[in-house]
Amino acid sequence: MLDHILIVDESRLVREALAKILLSCGVRKNAIACIETAEDAIEYAQFSTISLLICSENLTSKNSFNFRDELVETSNIKQLPLMVLSHQIDEENLEKNQHIKSALSNSICLFPPFKKQQVIEALFALTQDTIFTNQPHPDSDTLSKPVTDKKPVLLEQKPTILVVDDESSNIDVAAGNLRDLYRVMAAKSGEHALKIVANNTHNIRLILLDIMMPKMDGYQVCRSLKDNEVSASIPVIFLSAKALVEDIKYGFDLGAVDYITKPLNGDLLRARVATHIRLQQQKLDLSAQVATLKENAKLREDIEKITHHDLKAPLNNILFETYRLADKKAAKSINRAVNNVVNMVNNSLNVYKIEQGIYTLMPQATNLKLLINDAINAVATISHDKKLHFALNGFDTEHAIMAEPLLCLSIFNNLIKNAVEASPANQTITIELTHNNNDISFKLTNLGIIAKHLRSTLFEKYSSSNHSTGTGLGTYSAKLMTQVQHGEISFNIIDEQQTQFIVTLPAA
Template sequence: MTDTPKKRILIIDDAPENIRIVTEILKDKYALTAATSGEKALKLAQSGTPPELILLDIMMPGIDGYEVCRRLKDDGNTKDIPVIFLTAKTAIEDEIRGFELGAVDYITKPISPPKVKARVRTHLNLEAARQKLEKQNLELIEAARLREDVDNIMQHDLKGPLNSIIALPNVLLQDQSLNLEQKESLKAIEQSGYRMLNMINLSLDLFKMEKGIYTFQPIPVNLIKVIIKIISDIKGIAKAKDVTLQILLDGHPPSEKNQFNVLAEELLCYSMFSNLIKNAVEASPEHEMVSVTFSRNNDGCISVHNTGVVPKSIRESFFDKYVTSGKRGGTGLGTYSARLMAENQKGTISLATSEADGTCISVHLPLAGEDVRASDEPGDRLVSRQMEELESRIAALPPLRVLIADDDEYSLKILTKYLDYPNLTVESAENGKAAAEKVSKGHIRMVFMDMEMPIMDGYQAMQEIRKWEQQSGLQTVHSRAPQQQIDERPIPIVVLSAHNEAKIRQHCLESGFSHYLVKPARKTELLETLLRFFEGENFVETEKNNEPSNKRNGTNQQYLVEIDADFKDIIPSFLNNKKEDIMTMQDALDRLSFEEIRKIGHKLKGTSSIYGFDYMSTLCFALEEAAKNQETDTIRKNINLLADYLANVIIKYVSKE
């Protein structure tokens, strides 16, 4: 059995001592090559065995690190090699310049060995994943006869890990202690995840377009905003050729407030125009201009012009599949996919090219009505405002116990974090069988259910829950029923699925699910779904006089307790510890260890009273007394009451100055 070849890393630094230090850190796991000048580094990178990652110093004589990086990214053979700057330059503008040139990371000296190892490992893994995904996408486009099997792989096996890649950065960004570098790195990971997700979705969508089964879902899209984003993304390519990029609306450069709204799909527009503008830059002679012109007539016309000329041999078949000419590495799928996307958005695409006028590709799309506009509010501000509104409405909901069923532990953690609000208690299940069992205990008010899980899948679990509801005398419904008490209402069960096909969605809703969300579900989608079913409800009162006022039949009720805000950082761990104490007491009861129960009850009685959990203190006092008298049934009853209380308590933090 042969060992797996070591990944090749090129270290570039004009100081031999710096190369020695980095070599000592990485030599055990990687095959290392070093260069002390930019010129030598470029030759090594362009050799027959190029490196798989480059660690690059900036300040070097001759060709500095920035120029080395630019040349690497301009070369089709080396542009995909991840470059990490390893430098003493700590200014934020230096770091930004590095990222703009195409670097994947930026590490400042003096270096931390663990940080260098972690960053190198992460970016090698990301590059391996990118290469694997790119290869799979090309194979998927060609292998139509295997599409049904591949669809499952793409939708579940690849999208599953992307859920965490996309969602975890958003969760981590909530940490106020992060510095700017950490925030930018997290945003870069999130954006890369979305790019991968869009690649997956687009490859499937193109297949559906070819087969005439794509479902077009138009919304107002401001194409000026889309084109500005595309130009920002490809400016490095244009700069390398000294090509100027220009946008014109009715003959004049547009302002940020201008709108050019068409009825389309934003992802398709981004992919289509990104392809067309990038191709225009690549086809343009150096030092020339590529222009994107917007005009209105009966529809919206967007024209992409460059001064290059399309060869006569491919003009008639320019938008056909596999047609290409003279483009290194070209597949002939770019303009073909652009035609598919234009036509599936109820539009047209055409080519005009000549020696005198250059090349112009025109896309015509339906205009949105004047009263239908895409939002022109800056994205971050709009998202922040929408989230504030959602969170204020969530805060007004009654206390709810929500179950998340998913076999992916990271998905569980992320979704649990998304629903981290004082009035929401979140439980989790790793398979459908565990989910159905938890629901049957009567605590759960809502379920978010993954479809593909071991032991019992989401569809089977939903059937088990609906069967339990029927046996409990609850008639299954799929929408809110205001006339019912909230704890007597059939449970909303929401699908969490990587599949976005209309027939699958329809089948789920007709079979007994209440709502359908496509993975990766955004936080806003989860909150909006909760509001859809529970907004306007109110059934919790405050604990007073040592007993919850909303206690009914003694079990499975929600208890709201007002706690001094000064204890906010302490209470969650305090309650978790109490749950462990309950397990210890249950074990002690099985062993008839009454003294152990008495000691725990005595301890809990005092601490729970200090924090304001008066009813818990009363139960613990009863436990202490029952243990003294060795009253087994009374002990068991009070342990169960205490477990129920801790499972359903809701904390409201108040200022008690």
């Protein structure tokens, strides 16, 4: 009886054509197994007793007869009829074929073109099964290897699915519905399934798991899979005739992603498997993106640190040289400006930490007037060239804020520098400080307005990067630094002629 005919060939077209010939002779569909690789065939032989092997001559580095012997040993059978499909025909192959026929029993070799009747006659000669007699002789039907060596579907491109069931017929049904789209492996016991997964060489993407199995049932297998770090992320779909709500719920509680009742419906099985393969792929893609983001964040931090080191070296040299200046007032001013620059370089890394939510705020009572004066001095050259005047209101009163001086200096430097660059020449920039309840407000007003298309996104990252100068990070970083200090920042457009920025920070 031909209960398990195994067709092993890398070409899907060849496998399908051979299966079609067998079906036309009356062979049952569930008796035919089509497999791409020798490795899969060995796995198949572990749970099925093969009665006929049809395979390509170049399937493995060994010859077809050694491969057959391995299957015989795996299946624990006495003998296995073998049909070998050769790739080309020449005199040397013909002589070799005649030698093989005479030296080895239960084997036959076919050469292209593989006509249907030739295949049927060879099958009868090999098996003596009457099912292959009294067949029509259509000379036009041939089974040929593809002209190109390119495989229709590369093995590594197919997700691997493991079917676990103690009944071979159930495995055949599941594999028959899935094999065209996936690489299907099988195990006839829970122990064998865990061994395959633990081996970790097949990249199992999904497991179809029967519940009712001897010794170790599907629930126990699922629990073992989820307890193992190597297999915990592999989706498990239970296959069972048990359809009670408590059975299904228990399966989900163990970590299964789906539950399909028997008898299996092919369309439903393919749809469910495709959905979970797609979801798992999306999960893998997301994990890869997260890993990439973490690597990029680490790279960014490393580059920031290197940049800081390279910038601070020449600035420290300037600081050292200021002590040689005879004009001590100028030396003190330069020293203060350079120190501010060094500290602001350090602040660029703080912006990154604020973005990531990992910045540790250390506020202190800070003289607001002193910070603003430093920021005005930083743009003294530009404002002098443009003949701009600063009108300071509310500076006759001391204003102390509870904040970090360097963060605030960066905020005011950005806003005042932007105001100086945007203001027309020979104009006045007004800075006003007011004390309201528990907050101190800083108001900066200048002629010149923000373009309408930038207003709604002004505080977003890179929103103004289309300007001729700047990176588009000034107002963005000012917003981050204000908010992390429990303050608020906003702007107003006055009569479409002036821009006013308002920064509110906690009073000390």
